[in-house]
Amino acid sequence: MTHDVIVVGLGAMGSAALYHLARRDVRVLGIERFEPGHERGSSHGRTRIIRHGYFEHPSYVPLVRRAAAMWRELEAASGGSLMTVTGIAEIGKPDSVLVSGTLAAAREHRLPHEVISAPELTRRYPAFRLPSDYVAVMQPDAGFVEAEAGIRAHLRLAVAAGADMRTSEPVISVEQIGERVRVRTERKIYEAGVVIVAAGAWATSLVPELSLPLVVTRQVLLWVRPDQPELFRTGWFPVFMIESEVGIHYGFPMLDDGLLKIAKHHHDREVVDPDSYDRTVSAADEETITGPLFRMLPAASGPVMAAKTCLYTMAPDEDFVIDRVPGRERIVIASPCSGHGFKFAPAIGQALADLALTGRTAVDLRRFRLSRFARSAG
Numbered sequence: 341m342t343h344d345v346i347v348v349g350l351g352a353m354g355s356a357a358l359y360h361l362a363r364r365d366v367r368v369l370g371i372e373r374f375e376p377g378h379e380r381g382s383s384h385g386r387t388r389i390i391r392h393g394y395f396e397h398p399s400y401v402p403l404v405r406r407a408a409a410m411w412r413e414l415e416a417a418s419g420g421s422l423m424t425v426t427g428i429a430e431i432g433k434p435d436s437v438l439v440s441g442t443l444a445a446a447r448e449h450r451l452p453h454e455v456i457s458a459p460e461l462t463r464r465y466p467a468f469r470l471p472s473d474y475v476a477v478m479q480p481d482a483g484f485v486e487a488e489a490g491i492r493a494h495l496r497l498a499v500a501a502g503a504d505m506r507t508s509e510p511v512i513s514v515e516q517i518g519e520r521v522r523v524r525t526e527r528k529i530y531e532a533g534v535v536i537v538a539a540g541a542w543a544t545s546l547v548p549e550l551s552l553p554l555v556v557t558r559q560v561l562l563w564v565r566p567d568q569p570e571l572f573r574t575g576w577f578p579v580f581m582i583e584s585e586v587g588i589h590y591g592f593p594m595l596d597d598g599l600l601k602i603a604k605h606h607h608d609r610e611v612v613d614p615d616s617y618d619r620t621v622s623a624a625d626e627e628t629i630t631g632p633l634f635r636m637l638p639a640a641s642g643p644v645m646a647a648k649t650c651l652y653t654m655a656p657d658e659d660f661v662i663d664r665v666p667g668r669e670r671i672v673i674a675s676p677c678s679g680h681g682f683k684f685a686p687a688i689g690q691a692l693a694d695l696a697l698t699g700r701t702a703v704d705l706r707r708f709r710l711s712r713f714a715r716s717a718g
């Protein structure tokens with residue numbers, strides 16, 4: 341059978357693209373090198389933060405709004421809970437990147453928010469013990485999305501709408517030949533009109549000729565059993581991010597397993613190979629997260645019950661890459677990571693379906709164009 345579109349990689353972005361193509365009655369094939377739900381890429385570890393006052397740049401705010409609405413649509417279509425609104429506290433010195441950037445985005449887009457002092461934050465949420473010159477930007481509409489369940493929902497609904505799926509089948513190469521694309525896997529060769537490459541940490545190896553300046557870094561997630569669980573209840577305690585002199589730490593409210601998930605953004609900045617990096621979590625890794633965080637959140641102190649590594653695929657400007665390849669427009673590249681892409685998955689999946697079928701989309705992707713790298717190289 342021939343397909344209109346092939347999606348390579350069925351993680352966060354590929355699963356969403358597969359769904360949005362299948363529901364438009366397109367003959368679509370998704371190919372994944374592992375089994376969905378695997379822990380080798382960037383999308384495992386149950387939850388991801390969704391936040392609106394985007395400290396990285398205010399231009400992300402419309403995309404977050406769209407994505408939040410689409411997570412609700414996906415919940416309705418799949419019948420499962422995928423997004424929990426808990427509010428967020430983004431904490432640091434007033435001139436920190438996190439606080440100043442969050443405020444700039446919140447003000448520009450008139451997002452509901454409130455700035456409170458560290459003592460006031462501790463009065464509301466006694467778990468926090470912060471330097472007195474820190475402030476917190478509180479936003480009520482943030483929370484977390486269920487990462488693994490979100491991917492499962494997209495894939496299940498895609499298959500129900502007619503998508504074909506091959507798993508445990510690594511793609512070796514992707515090429516455009518005239519008006520067709522050819523996708524070669526370890527098992528066979530497929531042809532289609534368009535291919536979307538959503539291969540996460542492996543993106544560069546499938547389009548080596550582009551010399552994408554993306555690098556892969558190792559990250560660590562910990563789950564701890566907090567000393568005072570009553571201070572971290574979901575539905576009351578917010579998602580939080582704290583910028584201190586050692587970087588940005590973040591965490592989630594306690595879930596039904598009685599555990600808190602905590603981590604450090606950019607845990608490691610060293611570049612790794614996604615096929616051979618060290619997936620064990622050391623005592624030093626744990627200390628990088630628990631050392632600073634337990635000082636600022638002593639009620640969270642407690643034994644580490646689980647630990648996982650995960651991968652960031654970083655662009656030099658920490659934005660995403662979403663574009664058609666110049667001169668080979670039938671190949672669409674999607675690398676929306678840089679450590680903050682998951683929340684956008686449904687909106688990006690829809691935009692990828694648009695790009696694959698019509699070459700354009702109503703979603704503003706200008707920030708994510710490939711041409712910016714050519715400019716910075718020149």
Ligand SMILES: Cc1cc2nc3c(=O)[nH]c(=O)nc-3n(C[C@H](O)[C@H](O)[C@H](O)COP(=O)(O)OP(=O)(O)OC[C@H]3O[C@@H](n4cnc5c(N)ncnc54)[C@H](O)[C@@H]3O)c2cc1C
Pocket residue numbers: 348349350351352353354371372373374380381382383387388389390509510511512538539540541542543546559560561603650651652674675676677678679680681682683684
């Ligand atoms: C620790 C951590 C915390 C994060 N926290 C947040 C957060 O709080 N909020 C947020 O919005 N984002 C967050 N992110 C970022 C977010 O998770 C990523 O942006 C997102 O997962 C990227 O999705 P993806 O589809 O590009 O990659 P993936 O989900 O990894 O999917 C890529 C898929 O392609 C497959 N593949 C690769 N090569 C091939 C091949 N040759 N053939 C077939 N299949 C192939 C892989 O197996 C994989 O399944 C975090 C990331 C990490 C690692």
